[in-house]
Amino acid sequence: MRTRRKQPDVPAPASPWSEIVPGLWMGGHQFRNGTGDLEFAVVRDEFDLVQTLLRLPGHGPDPGVEHHVWPIPDGPLDGTQLAGVIRLARAAGEALDEGRKVLVRCYHGYNRSGLVVAHTLVRRGHSAEQAIRLIRSRRSPWALHNDLFVDYLRAGLPTARLLEELAE
Secondary structure (H helix, E strand, O other), rough: OOOOOOEEEEEOOOOOEEEEEOEEEEOOEEOOOOOOOOEEEOOOOOOOEEEOOOOOOOOOOOOOOOEOOOOOOOOOOHHHHHHHHHHHHHHHHHHHOOOOOEEEEEEOOHHHHHHHHHHHHHOOOOOOOHHHHHHHHOOOOOOOHHHHHHHHHHHHHHHHHHHHHHHO
16 A cells, blocks of 8 residues: 655655636645755635645634645544545535635645545536546645545445444
8 A cells, every 4th residue: 555655756746726717726745846946835715615634833824714634644444534534525515615716735735735625526516536537636646646536436425434334
């Protein structure tokens, strides 16, 4: 199983966040700027809803911006953690239906945020494969490089949650 790796072969993204479908953005806390230097991605008031899967102090959003925080590892998730991912995807979809701008973020904006964004897309009619391809084309080829998260998406998050709860 591969999870988020810190080796240099997993590059930081070239932008703090990327629009996957209109109104639904995926991003992280760190990116490489135009000169190739690492820079922190700080959210202010660019989004109506920010969902954070890895919280780092000082990275926003501004007061008054709706902010959901659900820290999860970039590795195996238990049933409770998967239930939280499902809730975040539901909330993201509801916000999109209301015409709101949503950012889902983790460290680089590859795996954890990809899991929530992909499940949001699946709930909106995409197949898991379509969602994965779309995310990789819009965010980075490195998006969803965590094979376990791809397996969760292919099985369906409700099914993965049930299987994890049975294993507990």
